[in-house]
Amino acid sequence: MANKSVWSDNRFWQRSAAWVTGFASVLLIWLTFDTMGQIAIGTDADLQSGVTKRVPGPTVINYKISYEMSTKRGHEVPVIGEKEKFFGRDDYSEEEAGALLHLGKLGSQAKNCMNCHTLLGNGAYYAPDLTKAWLDPAWQDGGTMQAMTGKSTKEEAMAEFLQHPSTYPTHSRMMPNLGITAQEAKGLVAFLKHMSSIDTNGFPRNFGRMQGAVNGK
């Protein structure tokens, strides 16, 4: 027994496996606590006082959002600018904006968006990524979608498209009609606008830059 090497001892490896697993799990849980704090949704007060949150509060829909290169961080980040009307208003209260976001997030799951699109890059690859869809040049003033849907703002154009997607085909691969109501469409657009304000560490890279529009403006 004295000559038996520890490296061929089952108990040694069993204990090693337990220690390694325990250590990795503890580290993951510790990092999770830190991450939870950093990804908690912000408040209206943060937005008014210019505090940058990775996930801004729902009232971010009252503001203009753009996606700009940060020389400090070396990639693009969402920038929250001056007030901007959203369906004709820029004074949504925390409750109103929160209710719209809630409706939109529920809608994104109930309509199974993720099994064609990607959200934050996760989902299916049959349709475009929606992470920064709000900033897509196609929906901006002068973009193709406002003209096609006959609407004069991007939120109205998006809402119209979501309610009648197969009426406005852009490619042979079309979005099907999912029975989205006018109110649900408004919620979904609020959800998309909010998602575009999330700090995704520069994903997607160069978004919108190659289409003539500068950084989603």
Add this chain to the structure above:
Amino acid sequence: MANKFTGIGSESKQLATWYFTFAAIIFGAQLLFGLVAAIQYVMPGFLFEVVDFNVARMIHINALVVWMVFAMFGSVYYLLPDETGIETIGIKIGKLLFWIFAAAIVVVVLVYLLVQVGPATETTIWFINEGREYIEAPRWADWGIVVVALGFVANLWLTGMSGKRSGIVTVLMADMIAFAGLYLAGMFFTDNIVMDQYWWWWVIHLWVEATWEVFVGAIAAYGLITMIGASRKVVEMWLWIEVAMLFGSGILGIGHHYFWIGTPEYWWEIGALFSALEPLPLVAMFIHVMYDWGKQQGKQNASGEVVSVINNKPAFLWFWMNAFGNFLGAGIWGFFHTLPQVNLYTHGTQFTSAHGHLAFFGAYATILIGMMYIAVQGKNGIKVLKHTKSSIWAVSMIVGGVMGMTIALTIAGYVQVLVSRAQMGATWAGYFDGQQGVWFAQAMDWRLLMGVITFLGFIFLVKDLLSTGKNPVHER
């Protein structure tokens, strides 16, 4: 008492065959709806507004998860009497839970197909679908799954504690409780999509890149002992080393899903480092299978008797495919795009899909099919189960088909990364520029063709599994 070759008389092994049978049916559904989705890439009008891509794809990936979970439960019920030396405790409840589980799955799939989507309310999340990739099952079914999983874990624990508790059983007991517990992380609703995806990955990643991999290690250990008579002491030592390596890299490897979903930058370093280590245990597992096989065969040859040590040829071939496929699909194809510098451009493209196809197949489908062959051997009291024409056709066509799909999707992924992402800046227009490229379109044609070959291989597989038990070619 049950032994390695006779599942006859063991209720646990009988229940295992039920699980395997239902798993095979769902496997077929997975492939059929995969074909529907593949056809839609080539002909977008196919079943438009009847069974749309989102529905076909949801059933494709849900059926994948479900058949694998069924086959995993089946594998455990199959090996428990051999490992512990006693009949599984609580087997009657196990059988009842099987029927509840199977019935719930049928209801969930019918609702997916017939109702598809609902209004933006909590009711939809509870009764139609949850709209979260891989775990779309509505909340009522989530609770059903929790109950069934708890029953399964209880059976495993009670049996493990009463009978002989081998290293394999100990690993399974710890692993299955983590596997069941992690599901709870995916059962809540939040308005914050970042929070949503953070916990969603706890289920998806900590299943497929941690607990499921450890499960595969345990099953491979059982298979080596059963099929080639490998030394339990050596096999179990390797198993503990594999557990250390798999959990050591896989648990924090979750960081590679946290690069771009709104989570802090430190996940870049943690995710890159630990997920880059994830292929190492997969290499080790492959070497382990080759080493044990060579060692056992060498011992046999040295005794002057030159016959194969393998007592179940098709099962061993599938286990070998698992050892190599796990390394290739999960290890190599995963490593391709696991560093944040690369992943910034590949995240959310067909690249992921290529990896997904080869990894799920290589790491899980293969070994679970192997377990089905071991069950056929046991059920029919066969001493040496040999290949048939069908078993050879099945393995060739399925492996060839999945490899073909993977290569086609990898090429499609390259086009997407270079055209849609790097060149066109990831917009709606950029996305379709990539999709309409000739190389992308050709890749999707090839993927469909290879998908059809995979499906034909599946038909050979089912035919063989159903008929080979009565084939006189085997040694009894």
